Amino acid sequence: MASPSPASSTDRKIACNICRRRKTACDRKKPCALCEKSNFVCEYTISDRQPGLRAGYVSQLEKRLVELERRVAVVEERQPYDPFQAGSGPDHVANDHGFSPQHVASTTEDHTLSGSSIPSAPMQDGQQNPLPTPALSNPLPPTPKQVTFLDLQSYSVISEACEIWFRKYHRWFPILHQPSFTAVVLESGDLGISSGYGPVVQAIVAITLQHSKHEQMRDKLRQDWQDQISASVVTTAINVPTLNSIQGLLILSVLHYGEGASQRSSTLLALCRRIGDHLGLRHFLLNNNGLAATSPTALRRLPQFVNTIVEQEEKIRAYWMIEMLDHVAAIGARYTVGAALTPGNPLLPCSDSMWAFPEDVMNENHIRPYHYCSAFSLCVILATSELSGVHNFLLKPVMMQDFEQRDTWQSEAQRIDERLTMWRDEFVAAAYRLINAEYVHHDRPEMDPYIVLTNCVLNAAVITLLQQRVPCPSGIEQDVEPWAFASSRCIYAAENTAFKVRQMEEDELLICHPHLIFSIFVAARFYFVHSKALDANVPTNLHSLAFALHTCGKRWPLARTYERIIRIAVAEYRTPIAASTVPKEFFDLKLTTLEITDVLGEWVESVGHSLTMTDGLMPGLA
Known part of the structure; x- marks a missing residue:
């Protein structure tokens, strides 16, 4: 009897390898329609994992059930939980704070949070300031699975949160030294209470x-907890302005940005900058031997790093993270962004491999200097040197109807674009040197989060610089004749972004840098409006960008907002702009994407949610 085909096999529930990489629908035949049409080798990857529970899983659940019943009984009796009764042996010895560093309750293989607990904020006098439980309009009845006050300082929850942070988020937000943080907060059981890491721990939990997979961790409850944590961290930062306060604020700023609260994110960055000035973070960046590290040719002469302790390196990273986030978040702003560039030859963040070493290894003389820096540093150079040129250019008023002003504008725009192109060439060369030095053993080194972010931010800068001179769709006033150079450069940038996100795996998109979402939407908006202006079919690359937004939206609300705008616009692709439900500003490329973000967000909140859209392929993209 012939073996069953991939479509009929009981263990075949996945697409073929080609369709999985291309993120297209697969009919699960052998060969599938796509592979047969394109003459590809159609192969399926069969998982060796056998169905059923793993060995010992039931006994682990039984032990955990006994432990949970013990803790519930303690709560009901209003007595402090005694970790000595949780188990036996040296691994269960409690520390001075009543927590056992080895006692980490993990309910799933993904180490998801088992509750919504958060640590207390450190006060100036060293006393503990427990965070109050957020008030809910409809409080839930107390049950064994209800979030309790005991969970607020649970070692298991905090340790799981830190594990998730360093596994999922640290790669694109490397402001913390993992070995030092782990040793102080987790291994010692301090939980940030006396070490000063309190604001950082709170932000990580947020x-x-x-x-969290907790049954009672509803969206409303989670948002209440995040608001409470944010308020606590801000209060602590104002009362006790330290480096740890800045680190906590930076984490919360990127959280709020990903949620679509750009104003809150900007406010936290402004507070970070003010505290950084108070602490003198710029002092640790100065090295007067040479020209500025943020000049257009900085990639050719990256600074040779000196020996610095962990605290100094964290100050360097905190300073540059503030500058980078401030400039990247303001692509297309028509106002002055950030502060003047740091003079001299400031130190950039060290390499990723160096940042992973313990402090004693970092201080060894034979380890440094390195002749290359990190991918984070490459993004810093782009943000603080090249993006400022785009900002300053957009600030200049111009009357496009005036031939001389238009000619001057085009000449300067072309010079800036040439400079960006030169920078891209240097970035590609520097990225390859970095990959060969740092990621030689990695399977996908070119997909480092900051290499991807730098590439896409650069594309967004090109589109923002030139998009107002591309053809306008019917219904939008065309001031002057389109500029063919602008159209070709914007198309290239949008295609480059689409190509980059197609290379990203689903797991990489799920936990991507939130600022990558904006660059994806800039490219998607240009693709759509430009195609509508030419009365052409919607380009297939738009599907890749919309799919990327859809995947990112599983984590970040900002991506869900952008995806919904694109889907509704495509559904109304043949509808005249005057009759479209999408705001007219979306179709006017004389307005930068940043300028219309608030308008689009308000529209989605008031109108967009009431419009029913189907999942799957968007109309016009089949």
């Missing part, structure tokens, strides 16, 4: 609450 950003990882999204991964």
